[in-house]
Amino acid sequence: MRAPLVRSNDRLIAGVCAGLADHLGAPVQLVRAAMVLLAIGGGAGLLLYAWLWLLVPTADEAARNETRAFDPRDVAGNFARGFGARPGPADYRTGAAAGVAEGTAAEGAAAAAAGGAGAGTIAGYPDGRGTAAAVPSNGGAAAWLMRRAGWEIVLGAGLVLAGAAIVAQMAGFKVPWGTWLPLAAIAGGAVIAWMQLDNTRRAGIMDRAGASGAQGAVRLGIGLALVIAGIFAMVSGSISWDLMWPAMFASLAVLAGVALVLAPWGLKYWKDLEAERSGRIRETERAEIAAHLHDSVLQTLALIQNRASSEQDVTRLARAQERELREWLYRDKRQEQGNLVDRIKSVAAEIEDAYGQPVDVVAVGDTAVTDRHEALVHATREAVQNAAKHAGGSISVYLECRPGSAEVFVRDRGPGFDLAAVPADRLGVRESLVNRMERHGGEARIRNTGNGTEVHLSLQYPEEGTAS
Amino acid sequence: MTSPIRTVVVDDHAIFRSGLKADLDARIEVVGEAATVEGAIEAIHALAPDVVLLDVHLPGGRGGGGAEVVAGCAALLGRTRFLALSVSDSAEDVVTVIRAGARGYVTKAISGAEISDAVARVAGGDAAFSPRLAGFVLDAFGTAAVASVDDELDKLSARELEVMRLIARGYSYKEVAKELFISIKTVETHVSAVLRKLQLSSRHELTRWAVDRRIL
DSSP states (O other): OOOOOOBOSSOSSSSHHHHHHHHHTOOHHHHHHHHHHHHHTTTHHHHHHHHHHHHSOBHHHHHHHHHHTOOTTOHHHHHHHHHHTSOOOHHHHHHHHHHHHHTOOHHHHHHHHHHHHHHHHHTTHHHHHHHHHHHHHHHHHHHHHHHHTHHHHHHHHHHHHHHHHHHHHHTTOOOOHHHHHHHHHHHHHHHHHHHHHHHHHHHTTTTHHHHTSHHHHHHHHHHHHHHHHHHHHHHHHHSOHHHHHHHHHHHHHHHHHHHHHHHHHHHHHHHHHHHHHHHHHHHHHHHHHHHHHIIIIIHHHHHHHHTTTOHHHHHHHHHHHHHHHHHHHHOOTTSOTTBHHHHHHHHHHHHHHHHOOOEEEEEESOOBOOHHHHHHHHHHHHHHHHHHHHTOSOEEEEEEEETTEEEEEEEOOSOOOOGGGSOTTOHIIIIIIIIHHHHTTEEEEEEEOSSSEEEEEEEEOOOOTTOO | OOSOEEEEEEOSOHHHHHHHHHHSOTTEEEEEEEOSHHHHHHHHHHHOOSEEEEESOOSSTTSOHHHHHHHHTGGGTTTOEEEEEESOOOHHHHHHHHHHTOOBEEETTSOHHHHHHHHHHHHTTOOBOOHHHHHHHHHHHOSSOOSSOOSSSSOOOHHHHHHHHHHHTTOOHHHHHHHHTOOHHHHHHHHHHHHHHHHHOOOHHHHHHHHHTTOO
16 A cells, blocks of 8 residues: 655655655655756756645644544444555445445445545555654664754755856856845745744644744744845845835835734634644543543443442452552652552552452652562562451551662551461461561561551662662 | 531532441531532531531532632631541642641541541541551651651651651551550640641742642
């Protein structure tokens, strides 16, 4: 299947050539060379390039339009779109169309309509993704180098052209500087301004503040100045300077008048755009929440209704769902995954699922997990499991991390047991808890609080720079 | 205590309100209910209850939830005590309502007897700490023991730290008292002192902790 015509992110100027190459299935270098040849030979390449730049969307924009059309709750619509666009036999659609004509196959019509709507957007999607993913792996370094060196290459090409022109003049050819210099200035200015606009377009919703900062304004200004200077230079060739100033004032006055009239409209469109943009962001968030609730909560509620006869199953399902929802709602976004608190919480969740008893985890501080902490996590698992097996009732786990130490308390409300009374050949407690902790420079103490058992695991280690 | 504790239950879920009313024991008399911020403020002013059981997340008002109710009843704070009740795990929600003036925080998952104990404790002018709130306090104030107890708001004394840690480990007040060989009254004094520090402290670390979590 042919890749859709989108402007690539792997670009020198605007990604037109790379996108065109993807679309045509030709090597990028060839397309670029052809474009340069066309540009030198009479400027057709320049016009073609500018035209494609204006009208072809970027790959990001196309992908964004794609995801925007996707509503997680609209399963029927998504299905019709996804499967309507499947590369099927050619007569499938014509057959469906015939069905419409006969007025018999209503669902066929729906599939065909969805196929028609979706084909343009979805059909090439996997391919577009495929090439985008392939670029960094194949020629990642080269592409990066090209992008980095883009400006240098453009500048170098310009200098070479200028040098060639000077050499030609010295050799006796008459170079029309008066025409070429302003033209070059206009083209250069347009490219600079457009690239800036293009960047903000690429940045899109994500960070328009970041992309269109002071630097962007400066680039836009330089581009505009170059274009205006070029136009002046061209015009001043045909009109004398005396006429030039009044003409300029007159045109400025006209421009100002037009701007004054059009400003309210412009402002209105800008505001509409902003409103639409924020509305779209809200809509996306809402869709994400709806999808999550559907995937998790509704499913669990259905399961609970099925198992209403088994109290233990219901409790277990409800606890598991509660945990999952909490994780999603209250997760501390500044913490990265894989830290000690996460590990201990997942251990607690595992035991809770296996034994159906609530395990409450309270954590103070956090730290990255090292080999020593692994021992602590394993010992915690053993302790919580013991409590769940033998004690019943709720289990409290308290984790405290400080620079240079980590402590875990596991407390249950069971009848309790006496370590001394446990036979020496019973591996469980002695091996898993006490010896394991001791091997890793820690300590495990088990005591009967009179109202349950508490296991205290502590670990001291030399403070490292990474501990927090 | 002879006369029952007059209580108003504020929660936007009618099912939860009726369940809670059924769970509370004979010491507590529910004199009113409310489901929104405005309704709660109005009912509390009209009824002047001893204790308000207050959900942290409430519709209405300016979106401030339980904290907004407490702020709206600031004039009554000397007489009416607020006990926050929430399913929320986030420090933002819990610490905000505590700093607004609530005298405790319990999770909705705890049993009716435990909630009744907490209500009685709050009605008596003490603070009701759950393990999770104790965890937040330790997180905010730091877990390092301090050498000397300043008469300042910005540090926990060694004893207060011990009490907080035991509560975070799942000990009840009674168990804490037994563990530390002190009376329950002393435990309550320590917990109230911690509550006061949490409400009033402007300590640098606490502020930073709170700002990090967008509480202040």
